[in-house]
Amino acid sequence: MSIVVNSAFYSVKDLEIVKDISIEITPGELLTVLGPNGSGKSTLLKLISGDIIPTKGEIFIDSEPLKTISIKRRALKRSVMSQSQQIMYDFSVKDIIRMGWLNDLKNKNNFNFLNILKDVSSECKISHLLNRSINNLSGGEQRRVHFARALIQLKNDLNNQDNKYMLLDEPTANLDISYELNLIKILKKEVSNGIGVFLILHDLNLALNFSDKIALLKEGRLVEFGQPKRIFNDKTLSKIYDTPISVDLNSKRVNYY
Amino acid sequence: MMSNLINYSLSFQFINKRQLSIILSLLLIFFVTLSVAISIGSFKLSILDYFAGNLSQLHQKVLLHIRAPRVLLAALVGASLSLSGACLQGLFRNPLADPGLIGVSSGAALGAALTIVLGAKIIPSYLFGPYILPFSAIVGSATVIILLFAFTKGFGVKSMIYMLLVGIAVNAFSGVGIGILTYISSESELRSLTFWTMGSFGGVTWDLILPAALTIFFAFLWTFRISRKLDLLQLGESEAYSLGVNIKRLRFDIIISSAIIVGISVSLSGMIGFVGLIVPHLARLFGGVNHNYLLPASILTGAIIMIFADLLSRVLIQPAELPVGLITSAIGSPFFLWLIFNMRKK
Numbered sequence: 001m002s003i004v005v006n007s008a009f010y011s012v013k014d015l016e017i018v019k020d021i022s023i024e025i026t027p028g029e030l031l032t033v034l035g036p037n038g039s040g041k042s043t044l045l046k047l048i049s050g051d052i053i054p055t056k057g058e059i060f061i062d063s064e065p066l067k068t069i070s071i072k073r074r075a076l077k078r079s080v081m082s083q084s085q086q087i088m089y090d091f092s093v094k095d096i097i098r099m100g101w102l103n104d105l106k107n108k109n110n111f112n113f114l115n116i117l118k119d120v121s122s123e124c125k126i127s128h129l130l131n132r133s134i135n136n137l138s139g140g141e142q143r144r145v146h147f148a149r150a151l152i153q154l155k156n157d158l159n160n161q162d163n164k165y166m167l168l169d170e171p172t173a174n175l176d177i178s179y180e181l182n183l184i185k186i187l188k189k190e191v192s193n194g195i196g197v198f199l200i201l202h203d204l205n206l207a208l209n210f211s212d213k214i215a216l217l218k219e220g221r222l223v224e225f226g227q228p229k230r231i232f233n234d235k236t237l238s239k240i241y242d243t244p245i246s247v248d249l250n251s252k253r254v255n256y257y
Numbered sequence: 258m259m260s261n262l263i264n265y266s267l268s269f270q271f272i273n274k275r276q277l278s279i280i281l282s283l284l285l286i287f288f289v290t291l292s293v294a295i296s297i298g299s300f301k302l303s304i305l306d307y308f309a310g311n312l313s314q315l316h317q318k319v320l321l322h323i324r325a326p327r328v329l330l331a332a333l334v335g336a337s338l339s340l341s342g343a344c345l346q347g348l349f350r351n352p353l354a355d356p357g358l359i360g361v362s363s364g365a366a367l368g369a370a371l372t373i374v375l376g377a378k379i380i381p382s383y384l385f386g387p388y389i390l391p392f393s394a395i396v397g398s399a400t401v402i403i404l405l406f407a408f409t410k411g412f413g414v415k416s417m418i419y420m421l422l423v424g425i426a427v428n429a430f431s432g433v434g435i436g437i438l439t440y441i442s443s444e445s446e447l448r449s450l451t452f453w454t455m456g457s458f459g460g461v462t463w464d465l466i467l468p469a470a471l472t473i474f475f476a477f478l479w480t481f482r483i484s485r486k487l488d489l490l491q492l493g494e495s496e497a498y499s500l501g502v503n504i505k506r507l508r509f510d511i512i513i514s515s516a517i518i519v520g521i522s523v524s525l526s527g528m529i530g531f532v533g534l535i536v537p538h539l540a541r542l543f544g545g546v547n548h549n550y551l552l553p554a555s556i557l558t559g560a561i562i563m564i565f566a567d568l569l570s571r572v573l574i575q576p577a578e579l580p581v582g583l584i585t586s587a588i589g590s591p592f593f594l595w596l597i598f599n600m601r602k603k
Contacts, residue, residue: 049499071502071503072501080495082496085493087492089352091546095488095547100500102500
C-alpha cells in the first residue's frame with residue numbers, strides 16, 4: 001500500500017513540465033524531492049494531490065486510481081501544504097488551524113479538537129500565537145501555522161484504518177534553523193507513526209541527513225530515485241545543479257562553496 | 258424552540274456564543290425596525306392599533322396592501338444584496354466585491370430592460386406571465402458573474418483591481434444598453450425604465466413579493482450549506498480543494514444563488530448600490546469573519562439598513578419621495594472611500 005505515480009506526463013500547451021515520472025511514496029518513509037528551480041517539483045506535487053490531472057499516466061493511492069477517489073475522501077488520505085497565499089480577511093491562527101479539522105465538514109460533534117490543537121500547537125511552537133490574526137504574523141510564523149493545519153488534517157478520526165500521507169512544498173521556507181529542525185523532527189515522528197511524507201526541499205544537507213528516500217528531478221525528468229547514500233555523489237549532484245558539489249558520506253555533509 | 262435553535266447553532270462550533278448573541282440581537286432589532294417602519298409614513302398607523310382593531314377600513318388597507326409589502330420588500334432586497342455581497346466577497350476573496358460595483362446588478366437591470374422594451378414583441382406573455390421580468394434579470398446577473406469569473410480567474414489577489422475594471426466595463430456596457438433601449442422605447446416603457454436606474458420599493462404588490470420571498474428564502478438556505486466551505490476557500494483554491502472542497506461545485510452554488518437573489522431583487526426594486534458592499538464589512542466589524550456567522554449577520558444587517566433607507570426616502574421630503582438608491586449611495590460612497598484608504602494602509 002502506497003502512493004504510486006505511474007509514468008506521469010504533464011504539459012501546458014506545448015511545454016512539457018513533467019516527463020515520464022514514476023515514483024512511489026511509502027507509508028513510514030520520508031521521501032525528499034530535490035532539483036533546481038523549474039525542474040517540475042511543485043507540478044509533481046500538484047499531480048499527486050490531484051489539483052491538476054496528468055496529461056498521460058496514472059496515479060494510485062493505496063492501489064485505487066486517484067481519479068476514482070472523491071474529493072472528500074482524498075482529504076482524509078493526504079494533507080497538502082503548498083506555497084501559501086495571502087488571506088484577505090482577519091482569521092485568527094486558531095481559525096486557520098481549525099480549517100484542517102475535517103470532522104467539522106461532517107458536522108460531527110467532537111470534543112477532541114481542543115486537545116489535539118493543544119498538542120499540535122505546542123509541538124509546532126505556535127501556542128502563543130493562537131489568538132493572533134494570521135495577517136499580523138511574519139512569513140515564517142505563517143508557514144508554521146499552515147504546517148500545523150496540514151498536520152491536524154491527518155489527526156481526524158474519520159478513517160483510522162487507512163494509510164495517510166503528507167505532501168509538503170518547501171515547508172521550511174522562511175523558517176530559521178531552530179524551527180527548521182523542529183519541523184523535520186515532527187515529520188520524522190509522524191513518519192515513525194506510519195505516515196508517508198513527500199517533501200520538497202532545497203537544502204541538500206537536510207535531505208541527506210533526514211530522508212529515507214530521495215528523488216532528484218531535472219527539467220521535468222526523474223534523474224535518480226533511491227536511498228540518499230546510494231544516489232548522493234559528486235558527479236550526480238554536480239550534473240543536476242550545474243555546479244561543482246562534493247559529498248562526504250561519512251560526515252553526511254554536502255559542500256558546494 | 259429557542260433553546261433548540263441555540264443548541265443547533267452551537268453544534269457548528271465555529272459560531273461562538275458572542276456571535277450567536279449578536280445574531281439574536283440583530284433579529285430583535287430587525288423586528289423592531291420592521292414594526293416601526295410599517296407604522297411611520299404620511300399616515301401614522303401603529304401596528305399595535307391594527308392588532309387591537311382600532312384602525313378604520315381605509316387605514317387597514319393602507320397598512321396591509323401598501324405599507325407592509327413595501328417594508329417587507331425593502332427588507333428582502335437589503336438582505337439579498339448583502340448576502341450576495343458577502344458570498345461574492347468570499348468567492349472572489351476580494352473585499353471590494355459588491356453586486357452593484359462589479360456590474361451584477363446592472364447586468365440584471367439590462368436583462369430586465371431588454372424584456373420590457375423588446376420582450377413583449379418576442380416572448381408571448383402567457384409563457385412566463387409577470388415572472389418574465391425576474392427571470393430575465395436572473396439571466397442577466399448570472400451572465401455577468403460568469404463573465405467576471407472568466408476574466409479574473411488566476412489573477413489571485415491582484416485580481417482586485419482587475420475585477421473592478423471589468424465591473425466598470427460591464428456597468429458602462431449595461432448603461433449603453435439601457436440608454437439605447439430608453440431611446441427606442443415608448444412612453445410607457447420609458448416610465449418603467451427610469452425606475453431601474455435609481456431604485457424604488459413603491460407600488461409593489463403581494464402577488465409579486467410572495468413568490469420572490471419564497472425563492473429568496475430557499476436561496477438563503479442553499480447558501481448556508483456552503484458557509485464553512487467559503488471559510489476554507491479563503492486559504493486559496495488549491496488549499497481548499499486539498500481540504501476536501503469541491504471548488505467547481507462551490508463556485509456553481511454561489512454564482513447561481515447570487516444571480517437568483519440579485520436578479521429577483523433588481524427586478525422588483527431597480528438598482529440599489531453599495532448595500533452589498535458595506536453590510537458584510539459592518540458585520541465583520543461587529544463579530545468576525547467566519548461565514549457561518551457572517552452570512553446570517555449580513556442578511557439581518559442588510560434588511561435593517563434597507564428598511565431604514567426606505568423609511569428615510571419616504572419621510573425626508575414628504576409628501577414626495579427620494580429614490581432609495583440615492584440614499585444608499587450617499588451613505589455608501591464615503592464608506593467605500595474609507596475602505597480603499599484602509600486597504601492602502603495594509
